[in-house]
Structure formats: structure tokens, C-alpha cells
Amino acid sequence: MEKVSLIALDLDGTLLDDSKEIPPENIRALEEARDSGILVAISSGRMIPRILPVEERLGLDCIILAYNGGKVVGPKSEGRPLISERPLPADIAEIFIRFSQEGDYLLNFYKDDVLYSEDSPNRRRFMDIYSTRTGAEYNIEDLTARIGQEPTKLILLADPAERDRLHDHFSAELGDRAYITKSDPEYLEIMAPGVSKGTALEALGNHYGFSVENVLAVGDAENDNPMLETAGIGVVVANGTAASKAVADHVTERTNNEAAVAEAVRRFALK
Numbered sequence: 001m002e003k004v005s006l007i008a009l010d011l012d013g014t015l016l017d018d019s020k021e022i023p024p025e026n027i028r029a030l031e032e033a034r035d036s037g038i039l040v041a042i043s044s045g046r047m048i049p050r051i052l053p054v055e056e057r058l059g060l061d062c063i064i065l066a067y068n069g070g071k072v073v074g075p076k077s078e079g080r081p082l083i084s085e086r087p088l089p090a091d092i093a094e095i096f097i098r099f100s101q102e103g104d105y106l107l108n109f110y111k112d113d114v115l116y117s118e119d120s121p122n123r124r125r126f127m128d129i130y131s132t133r134t135g136a137e138y139n140i141e142d143l144t145a146r147i148g149q150e151p152t153k154l155i156l157l158a159d160p161a162e163r164d165r166l167h168d169h170f171s172a173e174l175g176d177r178a179y180i181t182k183s184d185p186e187y188l189e190i191m192a193p194g195v196s197k198g199t200a201l202e203a204l205g206n207h208y209g210f211s212v213e214n215v216l217a218v219g220d221a222e223n224d225n226p227m228l229e230t231a232g233i234g235v236v237v238a239n240g241t242a243a244s245k246a247v248a249d250h251v252t253e254r255t256n257n258e259a260a261v262a263e264a265v266r267r268f269a270l271k
Contacts, residue, residue: 002213002214003214004033004038004214004215004216004232004268004269005038005039005208005210005211005214005215006038006039006040006041006201006204006210006214006215006216007030007033007038007039007040007041007215007217007218007265007269008041008065008197008201008215008216008217008218008227008231009040009041009042009043009217009218009219009261010044010197010218010219010220010221010224010227011044011046011051011054012045012046012133012134012183012184012220013184013220013221013237013239013256014218014219014220014224014237014256014260014261015042015054015058015218015256015261016054017256017257018256018257020133022054022057022058023257023258023259023261023262024259025259025262026259026261026262026265027058027059028262029259029261029262029265029266029270030058030060030261030262030265031059032270033265033269033270034060034061036269036270038269039208040060040062040063041062041063041064041065041204042054042055042062042063042064042065043065043069043197043201043217043219043224043227044065044066044068045067045068045153045155045183045189045223046066046067046134046136047066047067047110047113047115047136047152048064048066048071048073048113049113049136050135050136051064051066052064055076061076062075063075063083063204064080065197065200065201065204066152067110067153067191067195068153068181068183068189068191068195068196068197068200068223069084069191069195069196069197069198069199069200069201069226069227070085070086070087070088070152070153070191070192070195071084071085071152072084072085072200072203072204074207083203083204084200084203084207085152086191086192086194086195087150087151087152087192088150088151088152088153088154088178088190088191088192089177089178090147090148090149090150092174092177092178092190093109093146093147093149093150094147094148095174096154096190097109097143097144097146097147099156100143100156101118101143101144104120104122104123105122105123105156105157105158106118106122106123106126106127106130106156106157107143107154107155107156107157108130108153108154108155108156109143109151109154110151110152110153110154111146111149111150111151111152113152114139115136115137115138115139116139116140116141116143116146117138117139117140117141118140118141118142118143119138119140126157126158126186129157129186130155130157133184153190153191154189154190154191155187155189155190156187156188156190157186157187157188158186158188159186160185160186163185163186163187163188164182166188167181167182167188170188170190176193177193178190178191178192178193179191179192179193179194179195181196181222181225182221182222183221183222183223184221189223196223196226197217197219197223197224197226197227197230198225198226198227198229199226199230200227201215201217201227201231202230211232212230212231212232213232215230215231215233216232216233216235216264216265216269217230217231217233217234217235218235218237218260218264218265219234219235219236219237219240219244220236220237220239220241220256221241221244222241222243222244224236224244225244225247228244228247228248228249229247233249233250233268234247234249234250235248235249235250235251235252235264235268236248236250236251236252237251237252237254237255237256237260237264238251238252238253238255238258238260239255239256239257239260250264250267250268252264
């Protein structure tokens with residue numbers, strides 16, 4: 001691999017520790033990378049308003065790959081230009097809206113960087129989980145009003161075993177009409193076909209003029225796998241899932257609580 005041009009970092013379970021803080025050693029390593037001319041991108045399933053506070057704490061001018069690659073914007077210094085965006089088709093969104101209403105599931109509907117959902121006692125349990133992890137704020141409404149619209153992304157939340165069952169069910173039912181992946185234990189994430197953290201890296205390479213072979217990607221979960229497989233070097237942190245470790249070029253010795261990102265950056269980008 002030639003010199004690293006860009007470092008793409010997942011947030012939850014990777015850059016952030018379990019307390020949702022950034023280990024200081026991660027910050028120092030990424031500052032060194034920036035000073036050596038390497039671009040830094042945050043690549044997350046989160047919506048942009050919940051990524052920007054992390055960027056501020058990191059203290060770097062980052063490219064943002066949000067919604068698992070559903071929307072990509074440039075750094076603040078460039079005025080946050082839109083690099084790529086591909087929403088989920090409205091007919092697929094309607095399938096999940098009606099399914100969530102019939103089964104009392106929490107469905108996160110993201111449109112124009114705003115999060116919409118319906119409320120109920122069962123849904124509120126998952127809202128608390130999601131809000132605690134991401135800081136996201138819900139706008140409560142009847143999602144029937146969103147039928148016919150194209151969201152940037154959806155997340156269907158359920159207990160882990162049920163989430164896995166739903167993943168298999170909808171993957172079989174929808175095939176290549178949507179990209180369906182798993183991230184946190186309760187999250188089933190639904191994007192437009194062809195949208196992933198991997199295709200977002202390709203869009204960045206085209207925009208900034210570098211090869212994906214010159215990308216170091218670091219992640220921990222299955223929604224990171226397309227990014228890990230696309231990048232020249234795909235690294236999974238020690239606390240990552242078995243499915244992600246299986247596609248990685250390297251697995252760190254450290255966990256996200258032990259500054260695993262710094263380990264990866266120093267080994268592959270600052271060598």
C-alpha cells in the first residue's frame with residue numbers, strides 16, 4: 001500500500017469508547033495524521049447533527065460520511081459541500097412504515113437531517129436506548145404522513161434476536177431493492193440499494209482524486225464491512241464483531257476503550 005491519503009473512522013465502538021468519549025491518544029494520533037497531510041473522515045450511521053459534536057470534540061476539520069454513506073459532505077473549511085446523496089425509495093420506506101405500525105416497532109425515519117418516529121410504551125424503550133447512545137432528539141408524529149417521501153435512511157429497532165430475524169426476513173423479501181445491514185445490537189439499518197460506507201469511500205476518491213487503495217478504514221460492526229473491504233487497509237478493533245473481523249486486513253490488539261484507533265493510525269498511516 002502506498003501512502004495513506006485518507007483515514008475513515010467509524011464512531012460508536014471504534015473512535016468513541018463505551019462512555020462515548022474520545023480517548024486522548026486517539027486525538028493525538030489523528031492530529032499527527034492531519035499534520036502530515038492525511039484527510040480524516042468520520043464514517044457513521046448517525047445523522048449529521050449527531051456527528052458534528054463529535055467532530056468538534058475531536059478538534060479536526062473532517063469529511064462527514066453520514067447515514068452509513070447515504071449522505072456525504074465535505075469539511076467545514078470547504079463550506080460542507082454535498083459530495084453524494086442517495087435516498088431510500090419511497091415504496092421501500094412505506095413497507096417499513098406499515099410494518100412498524102402493525103407490529104408496534106420503533107422506526108427511525110430520517111429526512112432532511114431530522115429524525116421522525118411514532119410513540120408508544122414499547123417504542124419509548126428503544127428511543128431511550130438510541131437517544132442515550134447518540135444524543136438524538138425525536139420528533140414524534142404519525143409516520144403515515146411520511147408515506148410517499150424518500151428518507152435518507154431508516155432504522156428499525158428490536159431486541160437483538162428479533163433484529164436478526166427481521167434482517168433475514170427483509171433481506172430475503174426485498175433482495176437488491178434495498179441495502180439492509182446490522183450495526184448496534186438492536187439496529188436494523190435500511191438504505192437505498194448501492195448505498196454503503198464502501199460506496200461513500202469511492203465517491204470521496206472520485207471527488208478528491210485519490211484511490212481507495214490509499215484509504216485506511218477502521219470499524220467494528222457489520223455496517224462497516226463494505227468500507228473495510230473497499231479500503232486499501234481495513235482494520236477492525238479488538239471489540240469488533242466476528243463478522244467484521246472475518247473481512248478485515250488487520251485486527252487491533254486494543255479495544256475502543258484502549259485507543260484502538262491510535263494503534264491503527266500509528267501502525268498504518270504514520271509508519
